[in-house]
Amino acid sequence: SIPDELQLQILELCDMTTLAAICRTNKEWYAKASPIIWSDIDFVELSGDGAYDDGLIDQQRQFFATCSTRMDERPDFWAALAARVQSLKLTRMPGIAISYKSKAELNDSNDYIFIEIWPRDRRNIYDVIAEFKNLHTLYLFVKDWWEFSSIGESEKAVAHNLEKLTNLKVGGQINQDMMLALLSRPENIQHLSLINLIHSPGQDNGPNPVLFLRSIQKRFTNLKTLHMSKLAELTEDTNITGARWEFDPAAEIDLLEEWADFLRHVSATL
Template identity: 80%
Template sequence: MPGIAISHKSVAESDINNDYIFIGIWPRDARNIYDVIAQFENLHTLYLFVKDWWQSSSILGSEKAVARNLQKLTNLKLGGQIHQDMLLALLARPENIQHLSLINLIQSPGQEDGPDPVLFLRSIQKRFTNLKSLHMSKLAELTEDHDISGARWEFDLAGEIELLREWADFLRHVSGTLRELTLENRYHVSTQVFDFTDEIDPGSAEHPAHYGRRSNERCWEVLLPVFSERTFPKLKKLNFIGMSLFQSPEALAHLSQLGSHVDIEDKLGGIIKVTDESTPQNFSPPNGLFQD
């Protein structure tokens, strides 16, 4: 969704280049897309990626309707710029959630500020008792050289570490029920500087070894110890994307505790291509986000 506000003008009446969308759906007094979603009280599955630069539309009151009405959600994919209060509203019944994807959730970055992560899981993590599949993806720094990456801002290193620590705590609490887990770095590049495909292999002959190095090392240091601290008795599939896992013997040592019943894959990293300003409006959803 290109923003959460709703215009009831037809496309012919409005500027098709603005951030608002026409929703020809009841209720007509809906102020934003969350008001519309809240009407579907029997909804089990919801995939939502929001590209809302300024978050100018108020969601005051909308999160209460979402939390009250969407009691049956079991399958959630959420990404982009979604306010923390709304994330908590969508996850008002964590005990019901069986499949969860959190994809590149960020605060609003401007021209000078980087994409600060959204932290919200700690207050509800103990209530996830039936989680079977989990996919967590974050924006990551491709290279420290912004002339190369084309990024207009620096990543907040402390913020990235805090996000990884929240992920690690969450994994500790859901380790007993998970059957499939995917952890992902998705690298930001400017298409004005880089001419990449949709995937990157840090450390390969085509891409220097320092590409993604700092984000990879932080993932190894914070996330990987969880797999030697906790047992994952039901885990069958473990995917690492864009983390160059097999470059770190120390990281692999932690995974050896899982046992042969777990299929582990180390996949190529994905690319977030930004064609102009580094704002949520220009961060597109990953390919396949809305496909099962």
């Protein structure tokens, strides 16, 4: 008996878990809730205090596995779903390759492996993200332990398709070419957060910073908010032999000099 417009207002206040439950009620409620859940996919909201959550990571794994399966099996249906996505907010992603199996099915004892490390020659999360051509907000944090092999085609797809991106929050292990792909239209970016970015983990001499801003800094003409955080100076990780999470002094200076130069160019619009 509740008018349709009030029903939609109520649905828009629900989180993803509640919307997913509503979608399973019947066809009528699925038709009402599905467009909302696909327009704003928010795993960050489900993370609460932001603590590391194995279950939440596996939900994200399932999300990408489902998207990848739909791309292959029901391309027309997938195209309609992908067109709805305007905001995608992800928490920690332990890798970029898509796994179709849960941790239990992989029989893997490592806590951080939910998205398979190998093989790298198949579809990855960036290939799925590139399908969301109406995306205006993306939050992504990749926490991998290995260097990426070539993902040049993924970078091209991201650069070509994400024309409407205005709000970007990224962190973790994302290399220079992918950062440039995500920021292929810096003049559109209004809100930017760069958090603890590294090119690869520091098994020997510490991690390498991702330096990419100088080549595009003059094109940020509409930036309103900016958040930059360098890698925290943590002690050596005893669980992974030799891993270090501090920039060496020269790398840290290079990074801070690039940030200072970037701030000089964008300060007028912030």
